[in-house]
Amino acid sequence: MTDRFDPTPGACDTLRPGLRRVLAPNPSPMTFRGTNSYILGEGRVAVIDPGPALPAHLDALLAALAPGETVSHILVTHSHVDHSPLARPLARATGAPVLAFGDSAAGRRADLAALSGLGGGEGVDTHFTPDARLADGETVAGDGWRVKAIHTPGHMGNHLSFAWQDAIFSGDHVMGWATSMVSPPDGDLAAFMASLDRLAARPEAVLYPGHGAPVANGPARIAKLIAHRRARGAQILAALAAGPATPGQIARTVYADTPAALLPAATRNVLAHLIELADKSLATPEGEISAQARWHRL
DSSP states (O other), rough: GGGGGGOOOOOOEETTTTTTEEOOOOOOOTTTTTOOEEEEESEEEEOOOOOOOOOOHHHHHHHHEEEEEEEEEEEOOOTTTTTTTTHHHHHHHHHEEEESSSSSSTTOOOOTTOOTTOOOTTTTTTTTTOSEEOTTTTTEEEOOOOOEEEEEOOTTTTTTTEEEETTEEEETTSOSSOOOOOOOOOOOOOHHHHHHHHHSOOOEEEEEEEESSOBOOOOHHHHHHHHHHHHHHHHHHHHHHHHBHHHHHHHHHTTTSSOGGGGGHHHHHHHHHHHHHHHSSSEEESSSSSSSSSSSEE
């Protein structure tokens, strides 16, 4: 799958009538080839996920517009630094409003945010503030296009997906090239699973993710991710059956084939699973929930 997705950063690729993609030049182990910025419609268009604060990417987005085209809306799936920081510069350049579920604290689970020693906050655009908030189910329409906002928290509390025609712009919630990172307190696995169930119940077939290639069979991919997360939870419970352990110790066991550079991200995913298991009274930490605590199976 990975060798089939290698677009040129900055180039404007037409994916289907009324939809273009411009890849940001920010490849990494967490962003794959870079962030996908989508241009929706023709004439007065929407930009979905303007991406990181890179002047070259701003120039590429503006250059992708046809003569006479203008940007009427800027839609942000969530406020991680690879998705939202360019929203404000793009708004200044075009006069378009920035729309999102809320700032970086919106939708976050309050009991986790209040904990000390939890860590987290990976890559959060702490300065992000939209011009207008989009509620779950709210519709936004422009020149020949219409999208419906779907609140899909889990990867981040303010994460939105956008339904359009037979497709969903799924941000970082569902991608084809990798599973999504869930890092508390901004990430919440219980919410992530509920959002997967919600997307699975929808009729749209195609997914346009924040990173990587379009997913032609979205329902199959979502079902695979649900099964993967359930299996991972079972692995973590099995690891705890051998005795108390920290998230890092568990990660080295259940992510045995993961490169060392990605183990910190794997550890955050383990912590998210442990918190979900604690919610279900299946595991408990010694003392307060934290990234360093030893956890026991109940």
